[in-house]
Amino acid sequence: MPQLKIAIAGALGRMGRQMAQTVAADPRLELVARFHRPGSMGEGLVERDKALALADVVVDFTTPAASAELATACAARGGPALVIGSTGFDAAELEAIAEAAKKIAIVRSGSYSLGLNMLTGLVEQAARAIGPDDCDIEIFEAHHRFKVDAPSGTALMLGEAAARGHGVELDDVAKRARDGLVGPRNAGEIGFAVMRGGSIVGEHSVSFLSQGETLTLSHAAGDRSMFARGAIAAALWVAGRPPGEYDMHDVLGFASS
Numbered sequence: 051m052p053q054l055k056i057a058i059a060g061a062l063g064r065m066g067r068q069m070a071q072t073v074a075a076d077p078r079l080e081l082v083a084r085f086h087r088p089g090s091m092g093e094g095l096v097e098r099d100k101a102l103a104l105a106d107v108v109v110d111f112t113t114p115a116a117s118a119e120l121a122t123a124c125a126a127r128g129g130p131a132l133v134i135g136s137t138g139f140d141a142a143e144l145e146a147i148a149e150a151a152k153k154i155a156i157v158r159s160g161s162y163s164l165g166l167n168m169l170t171g172l173v174e175q176a177a178r179a180i181g182p183d184d185c186d187i188e189i190f191e192a193h194h195r196f197k198v199d200a201p202s203g204t205a206l207m208l209g210e211a212a213a214r215g216h217g218v219e220l221d222d223v224a225k226r227a228r229d230g231l232v233g234p235r236n237a238g239e240i241g242f243a244v245m246r247g248g249s250i251v252g253e254h255s256v257s258f259l260s261q262g263e264t265l266t267l268s269h270a271a272g273d274r275s276m277f278a279r280g281a282i283a284a285a286l287w288v289a290g291r292p293p294g295e296y297d298m299h300d301v302l303g304f305a306s307s
């Protein structure tokens with residue numbers, strides 16, 4: 051079986067370096083190119099457009115703006131397929147990716163962890179079973195001091211899963227910050243709390259608080275290699291797929307919930 055040709059965007063970042071190590075150790079894959087910002091050369095880097103010409107799939111952990119631009123560039127040339135791990139997108143950037151996904155296959159997920167994607171299913175199930183009456187949902191996330199977006203992409207995925215379980219839109223019920231004289235909690239609210247510091251790779255929990263009891267479902271990432279392995283699973287899955295925007299539930303074959 052021929053090796054899948056992988057290019058890595060954001061090659062000098064934390065995840066870019068982790069991806070290079072994990073791809074190089076995987077006999078199913080050939081690391082054909084690594085690229086960084088335009089004009090950023092050295093350390094074996096090539097320009098982006100050269101990388102796009104060499105690869106079957108680009109794996110991208112960069113920034114929302116860079117990922118949206120990369121998706122548009124890949125779509126304009128009819129490929130390669132894309133695995134996007136960046137988080138913190140605004141509506142216009144998500145729209146650009148959706149537009150690109152009309153021309154190429156794109157997997158995008160706020161978390162490439164297998165365990166975390168299982169957790170979203172459990173959260174949706176718990177929210178549905180407990181129901182919105184007498185059930186306050188609070189999501190907590192903690193990350194390293196360098197993380198720039200909040201709440202994390204994963205926390206938002208968990209919020210969406212909880213909202214689906216309650217049959218509501220997350221945007222209608224999310225409380226993304228509290229400060230000052232905010233008054234009592236609104237019924238049905240899904241709250242987010244954020245901690246930043248040190249070298250925490252990623253910790254998430256979802257608490258269901260009702261009269262007299264609290265159920266908490268949680269996940270902790272031990273190191274970044276499991277995100278890289280999840281992204282590789284996505285790359286192997288997405289190669290040769292028809293255009294469309296996919297997520298890790300598609301890759302893992304979890305029943306759509």
Ligand SMILES: NC(=O)C1=CN([C@@H]2O[C@H](COP(=O)(O)OP(=O)(O)OC[C@H]3O[C@@H](n4cnc5c(N)ncnc54)[C@H](OP(=O)(O)O)[C@@H]3O)[C@@H](O)[C@H]2O)C=CC1
Pocket residue numbers: 059060061062063064065066085086087088111112113114116134135136137138159160161162163199203277
């Ligand atoms: N979905 C998942 O499972 C995971 C997602 N993430 C997400 O991935 C993203 C990256 O995380 P992390 O590696 O920790 O962050 P880093 O800041 O370490 O890496 C991002 C890199 O992208 C580079 N970059 C910026 N613009 C461009 C561009 N136009 N072209 C190419 N490279 C560019 C940055 O360069 P410079 O240093 O010069 O600014 C930086 O080195 C974040 O959004 C994070 O939340 C992280 C882990 C897991």
Ligand SMILES: O=C(O)C1=N[C@H](C(=O)O)C[C@H](O)C1
Pocket residue numbers: 137160161193197201202203204205251252253
């Ligand atoms: O920035 C990070 O580090 C991470 N970002 C992702 C997120 O925003 O959820 C995934 C993981 O938690 C690490």
